[in-house]
Amino acid sequence: MADVITAPLPELDPDGVFARRSGHEQVVYCQDESSGLRAIIAVYSTALGPALGGTRFYPYRDETAALGDVLRLSRAMAYKSAVAGLDLGGGKAVIIGDPARVKTEALLRAYGRFVQALGGRYVTACDIGTTERDMDVVARESQYVTGRSREAGGAGDSSELTAYGVVQAMLAAAEHAWGEADLTGRRIGVEGVGKVGRRLVGHLVEAGASVLVADPDRASVSAVLARYPQVTAAADEHALRRAEIDLYAPCALGGCLDESTVSELHAEIVCGGANNQLATERAQKLLSDRRILYIPDYVANAGGLIQVADEIGGFAFGRAKARAARIFDTTRAVLGRAGADGIPPAVAADRLAQQRMSEIAALRSIHLTA
Ligand SMILES: NC(=O)c1ccc[n+]([C@@H]2O[C@H](COP(=O)([O-])OP(=O)(O)OC[C@H]3O[C@@H](n4cnc5c(N)ncnc54)[C@H](O)[C@@H]3O)[C@@H](O)[C@H]2O)c1
Known part of the structure; x- marks a missing residue:
């Protein structure tokens, strides 16, 4: 599928190695054998602030497919934040695997530790295959998490x-x-x-x-x-x-x-x-x-990005809604x-x-x- 962002990404190298010309600042492979975690975190840009973007948990056919997706999605997040007027850059993460079969507390917490290790350059949230409850679990290992449940003080359903x-x-x-x-x-x-x-x-x-x-x-x-x-x-x-x-x-x-x-x-x-x-x-x-x-x-x-971004400073629904009104x-x-x-x-x-x-x-x- 073509990306909405009109400039095409360069093709990935045939051996699946990260394409240097894609313009991304940082791409991190994360692996934890005991929990079975295999994830890739991509930071496209921190020009405007920490790179915010959700975690997609999906049974990719291989690492090349996962890499292509995370590179494309992280760039799209940078553009979305920039046009929305947020002080945030663009990032995204993918966890490789079928969430219905392999998602466990240990795996999510292992992932949280990798997010934490980036020291706030990347802030995570929900995406396909992850929920607010999952973000509550990831947040037990990292302070750089949004999209948590309302009960946990988060922004809730975006x-x-x-x-x-x-x-x-x-x-x-x-x-x-x-x-x-x-x-x-x-x-x-x-x-x-x-x-x-x-x-x-x-x-x-x-x-x-x-x-x-x-x-x-x-x-x-x-x-x-x-x-x-x-x-x-x-x-x-x-x-x-x-x-x-x-x-x-x-x-x-x-x-x-x-x-x-x-x-x-x-x-x-x-x-x-x-x-x-x-x-x-x-x-x-x-x-x-x-x-x-x-x-x-x-x-x-x-609006959903604006909702979860608001959680970074302590979620206030009224403030987030006023900001989403500016989409007009x-x-x-x-x-x-x-x-x-x-x-x-x-x-x-x-x-x-x-x-x-x-x-x-x-x-x-x-x-x-x-
Ligand atoms: N949830 C958010 O905050 C958010 C934020 C930004 C973008 N989006 C995007 O909005 C879209 C919808 O997200 P959602 O959270 O409502 O997902 P969802 O899974 O809750 O709803 C998707 C709905 O689309 C239906 N559907 C599937 N194929 C269809 C088809 N061919 N024709 C008509 N309906 C079909 C499904 O049955 C389902 O009811 C997705 O593309 C998502 O990426 C969601």
């Missing part, structure tokens, strides 16, 4: 502000496309009603939109329809995309935008919570050719830059991120006495 932030991005997109930051009466198709999607549906109903949903998990769809009887369900995701909707909100898997899915779309705007939505560069071109306004995923879904202004800025430079919004977001990272990193040339 889908809460992810969904809220997506609505802010949608409002800015509506203003750009339709002249008013208002979703009243708009027909919005939400693909995937898991943690993010179902919260998003609630916000949209409240905003007066007419909502259509699709999810292969029938129980999730039924739960949404029971809670919001005014919502309707499409037969499947193809039917949702082909429906007469104004806005398509992908909230399921990455890679949902390719030439075939973009051709199906009736919507004028794409704005959703899913990560890595663009499967190919040609999908981005097709979106532009068809004049469909695409809000870059990492701009729209930064960020989306505006991205669309403004795209218009000014005559480039797609995804490229504009990348440029804004790169600009902020290089401008703030340059401040280090100003010497401070201790």
Whole structure:
């Protein structure tokens, strides 16, 4: 799958050795024989602050696949933090293995010790295959952990502000496309009603939109329809995309935008919570050719990152929510830059991120006495 970040990463060396030209600051292999831990931590950039990014626990086919994933994901985190205006760099970690089979307290705590050994250059959080409870365990060995449970003083389930932030991005997109930051009466198709999607549906109903949903998990769809009887369900995701909707909100898997899915779309705007939505560069071109306004995923879904980032200074929900509300202004800025430079919004977001990272990193040339 192509990365959202528009500049491609260099190919990995054929023997799986870390590609020196990828631009990463640090890549650490972690191994603990007694617990069976095999992990890779990648720090893409600390130009803006400690590198924050989740831990993906996944049964990669081999180390090369795990390395490719962690390099790509850590870079994406740096861009997401930079555009969100956070004083954080970008990092990510992968633990190799099937979490359902090999995840143990000892393994998570061994991992925590490797995170701690980086001395705060990398701060971890949840991702696919890891939960808030896992972060509580990792935190027994490391102070550089966010995304812990609320009971442990953490930020809890980050889908809460992810969904809220997506609505802010949608409002800015509506203003750009339709002249008013208002979703009243708009027909919005939400693909995937898991943690993010179902919260998003609630916000949209409240905003007066007419909502259509699709999810292969029938129980999730039924739960949404029971809670919001005014919502309707499409037969499947193809039917949702082909429906007469104004806005398509992908909230399921990455890679949902390719030439075939973009051709199906009736919507004028794409704005959703899913990560890595663009499967190919040609999908981005097709979106532009068809004049469909695409809000870059990492701009729209930064609310979850903002939520867990807030935990670093002691979590305060109100402060995190106020910060997530600024996704409206960020989306505006991205669309403004795209218009000014005559480039797609995804490229504009990348440029804004790169600009902020290089401008703030340059401040280090100003010497401070201790
Ligand atoms: N949870 C967060 O805070 C957060 C933050 C940023 C980005 N994201 C991204 O948002 C997306 C959703 O995350 P989540 O936490 O809600 O995950 P989730 O696993 O809770 O929900 C995903 C839902 O998508 C459904 N789904 C799977 N394939 C589908 C398809 N083809 N069509 C329609 N629905 C399908 C699943 O049945 C499930 O209900 C992911 O891409 C994730 O990376 C999540």
